[in-house]
Amino acid sequence: MGIRGKIIAATPFLATIAFLTIGFTTGVWHPTWVVFFSILIIPDILSKNFIFKAYPIAVLATYITLGITLGMWHPLWVIFLTIPVYYIFFGSIHRKRNKNKCEVIDEEKSERIEVL
Known part of the structure; x- marks a missing residue:
């Protein structure tokens, strides 16, 4: 698996970490869910x-x-x-x-x- 595949595979994990980190530190949960769109967008960006x-x-x-x-x-x-x-x-x-x-x-x- 190349670097592109590794980044795509790690995206759900990184999006979850970002969501939880932003949510717990700022208390802003509602608009923070948008980070999960990165799971759909990152493969297209890397194409x-x-x-x-x-x-x-x-x-x-x-x-x-x-x-x-x-x-x-x-x-x-x-x-x-x-x-x-x-x-x-x-x-x-x-x-x-x-x-x-x-x-x-x-x-x-x-x-x-x-x-x-």
């Missing part, structure tokens, strides 16, 4: 395609931050509608840029296999 996955993470972080701090849960859900729009406009650019990177050569059969 090779993080730039392409960063927009939905930024939208989610914005929604949660403004929802907790300003209580704007209802009107703010609309920002999630921008995620498909983002992929409609920028998805083809990303696929064209990475098309050459997604080809694998099968040496036994001497043919190219396109990996999605």
